[in-house]
Amino acid sequence: MKKDIFTLLGGFLTSVFLFLGTIGVSFDWFNQTSIDAFVFMAAAAASLVLNVYAIWKNTHVRDRLKENALKKQKVMKK
Secondary structure, X not given: OHHHHHHHHHHHHHHHHHXXXXXXXXXXXXOHHHHHXXXXXXXXXXXXXXXXXXXXXXXXXXXXXXXXXXXXXXXXXX
């Protein structure tokens, strides 16, 4: 699914590039190579964000489970 989203992003940027070329607007820096590089960077950024969130969530859940287990042990000992 992620790959499809970034493929759509690349297709959209390519269509914008072609549209601007059709109406006579051109930028030296806005070409197919820069579009491909931007899509690659966006995919890497999204992967980074998702992985950081997953690591944070797993750490948080594990700590929460340990905390609850310790609380249960203390209650049982009393």
